[in-house]
Amino acid sequence: MVLRAQRFINQTYSNGATLGISKVPEDGRTGWTTMYALTRALQYELGITSLSNSFGPTTLSTLQSKYPKLNQSTIPSWIFGCIIQSALYCKGYDGGDIDGVYGDRVQAAVLKLKQDMGVAGAFPGSSLEPKVVKALLNMDAYVTVNNGSDVIRSIQQWMNGRYINRADFYVIPCDGHHSRDVAKSMLLAIQYELGMADGTATGVFGPATQAGLKSHPVTVGASGAWAQLFTAAMNLNKRAVPFGSFTTEVRDAVLDFQSFVKLPTTGIGDFQTWASLLVSYGDQTRKGAACDGVTRITEARAEALKAAGYKYIGRYLYNPSKTDLPEKQIQPGELDMIWLKGLRCFPIYQTWSRAADNFSFAKGSVDASNAIEWAKIHGFKPGTIIYFAVDYDAMDSEVTDFIIPHFKGVHETVEELSPYHVGIYGPRNVCQRVSDAGYAVTSFVSDMSSGFSGNLGYPMPTNWAFDQIATITIGSGDSRIEIDNNIASGRDTGQGEFNPRTPITEELDVDFAKDKYRDACLREVQTYLESIGIPERGGEGWSTDWLLLANSTTDAFNVVMNMDWLITNLARQLKIRKALIQAPLLFEVRRYGPDDPIKDELVKRGQSTDCSTGLAQMWAWVAIEARNYCMDQGIINGTRLRNPEDLRAVWDRLQDPVYNISSVAYLTIYNAFQVHLPRPTVTISYADTQKILARYQGDGPASVGYGQNLIGLYSALENYNALSRAQ
Incomplete structure (x- = not known):
């Protein structure tokens, strides 16, 4: 039936030419290519002249104004009906005979679709509302897939049913998995419960949202929407608790979560716990014991950092640029100052790490070799963990194809040829996947980048050592220094003593010219x-x-x-x-x-x-x-x-x-x-x-x-x- 849907598109729209696309492959497989073609076909039938793959505001508003409910009485043409039927099949629902008839089979499929989405209560009956059509024309699943959680699916359905009639809330997947869309929808839900109007509720974790959450702690015995949202947030962070009321079981799980992310262990759903569950950086006013930066640690700066409660300082082994950030690389005598003031240092290795093509097995091996050399030059002792950077929003497919092979090269080189160990700096998903592959012992998490797809919808890596949450300034005058404020888990305490700095060995071989x-x-x-x-x-x-x-x-x-x-x-x-x-x-x-x-x-x-x-x-x-x-x-x-x-x-x-x-x-x-x-x-x-x-x-x-x-x-x-x- 998907094959028939693809043939319908090609036969009706001149092999895609009418829609401004190439011929849709007739392979009987659902995919974005077919969904995009159906979206364009819908736009064409609505009279929209600028066709797009995106089911955006223009498509939604046009559909809303012309056909607020699509059903047996309102379908304007058999072609329009065929588009709906084809989309149903591409979603895995019975769309009838792709004959343009909004018959009993189509109506039954729409009822089942709405039930799976959780919007049957908000949108009763077998008509198709515009937001449901929008959800029909994407690749989201509304049944549990790929070992998804049934509890998370019920949360997704609950959110859809409760908030679908709000202007900026759209149907989210009900597949049992946390995701970027679900994370943003959680913030919208919080804002709606705080009483924010449409247009004011934006899904951004801003001052008003934070102030509202400070007024809504949840404790044992709490029930209703706030308890449901809190237990939802716990489940979305892979903390399995019953979805609903705040029970003693939930409190015990909260204590465990607070201990894991290094929050005060209160057992209460307080603001800091809400923040850590909702956004990667959590409460950015938290005081960290670790920091990292691109500025030399002088005596005055070391004293200012120590006075502010910092113990662990992340510094860079190497800077490939001769002009940018002249103090980014550890400077001669700097580690002696860190040792003298009773501080500790954890080394970071980063050169070009902001695109997928910067990563490969060979480049990982080269990076590792360079990092080993510089770590020895600076005097880092055996057992030191070196953090290799992934400083961009790597898509999950890029992690598979580029990042993991890169860290395989890093790991094999470091573990065979040096006394050091491998850590990783990057978004949550990158850190967890590389660590699960066995190529990093600890993670330094770039949680400040809360909008990264690798942070949104992913829990804190299980082996996190440092959590980067905010850029701040410490000290004044000679002691003034800008740093990234990091929470420390204690899994890595850096190094407090260093071997004497060794000179660079110029006579060693280099890359062949x-x-x-x-x-x-x-x-x-x-x-x-x-x-x-x-x-x-x-x-x-x-x-x-x-x-x-x-x-x-x-x-x-x-x-x-x-x-x-x-x-x-x-x-x-x-x-x-x-x-x-x-x-x-x-x-x-x-x-x-x-x-x-x-x-x-x-x-x-x-x-x-x-x-x-x-x-x-x-x-x-x-x-x-x-x-x-x-x-x-x-x-x-x-x-x-x-x-x-x-x-x-x-x-x-x-x-x-x-x-x-x-x-x-x-x-x-x-x-x-x-x-x-x-x-x-x-x-x-x-x-x-x-x-x-x-x-x-x-x-x-x-x-x-x-x-x-x-x-x-x-x-x-x-x-x-x-x-x-x-x-």
Whole structure:
């Protein structure tokens, strides 16, 4: 029937041309495309000339003036009736035969629709009122869906039935889930109960609304609209209580909620509790014990903050701008002042974090590497939680597609390569979802942005450490400082002592300057490999197997360049040269042979226990030994691996380019130990480098020639890494 509805639109309106849209896909699936087309069709039939996807004020007022009730007697045309029938089917209700007849089946469907919405009492009968038509032409559900709460659905129905005749209140979904629309409607309901007139009640948590709530505390024994609204607000914040009167059960839940959000535990629905239930920032006059800011903490400012009751100060590890906010980054000597005054600091890492395309797994890994370096430079001790920022209103789909992969990169890098832990700064939904994925231990919640879709309709994250509620100014004169006032939960108390500040290590490798040196580096690599008998593709002079190899030198070089972000991170964290990782990686990708996929398949089938695999053609047992050695030396973190128990799991993980290339980096350190050399550094000699590279092939006779081949490749790559460092 949805397919028939789509065909009706296309056949009636010249495949959408009459409505100013493309042909509606005829797939039998309800969606916004079909609903938008039906909305435009309704506008067209109402005589509205400027058609829109939005069922806005013009559409509503025109419908109200022409047809305040649509029914069997008032439907103006069969096409108009078909639009209604099609919309009913797209909502999951029986719309009859899509013949334009407002018959018994349509009337029964409208009655059921109104009951599901909760407006059957306000709009009795089987006619369609304009606000019901508006609700019919969207994608809201009026039955519980996706494991929604039946209690929340009953709250939504109650609100619809009680307030639908107010001018600015429209039908809200009755799907059992809190949402942005429901949150705004709750504020409208509060304002209506306070006696605000239409037009004055705007759904904004302003001074008049706050003053009214201060006069309406609810306690045990309260019943009626105020008790219903309060218990509704509790349920919408995932505090399951009976909807209705304020019972002792409700009081116990209120005590628990107040304790969780760090309010005075009164057990009363007082103003501060109302505020925390209705808007993300709650009562903005609350005194916080934490703050964050972009201004240096001087002695005078530290004393002013301490006098105002602050204990924990959030400061930024790094500022990518050389001109904006010159004191945003922690300044030399600042942490000493914080320690001297008995305060504590929690670090924040934020560069470009205000759009979805700023987030990806690779960028998360890079951010993590930079944050680790700066945390060590500033002197933060092991155990510090670093808060990585998501400073924009990320849609839920963006959290799935961009933010969670980004924090996977952050988490894996921080947890494996540093003594620190990951926290997240962002809206409530972002914080909770990243934390639920296991990628953040605590949340720093940007609750000041109450209009964010990621805050509206979402409860406080379960692991919140800091709750940012207002921007205020503390002190005067030399002590004056603007800060964001934060409530502290106690889950993170920051750091009170710091290691000595360490200088920035300039000689570490940096991102490869691809725009300047990529082509020249590739030519030098090609020239070198050709000199040892490996042409751009194939190569009889090397081995007959090379005739069958799929990867060219350019292909192998591109792999190295595409993974430059990871190789740079590893080299900087391990304080080694990038070329130590690049050379064996490029060489092994280039010489990937016809036997390699056959060997892989034998392991997959269980006919073999191990083989060299992945980009860098590493054996699982070698990866286990390399990683265990680095764990034993305190170079990386993790749980020691066992052979043979973990052999297949490690072999499978070596198919992941990140795990594979990371294992190459750790193997260079292990191989230095194997050939009785000290741990490699950025000042390692070429002779020692060759010995380490040779060990990649094992300790047999072939390893000598392997090392000789790789040292030339290392030299070609290092030449251009050095040029990149010098920029």
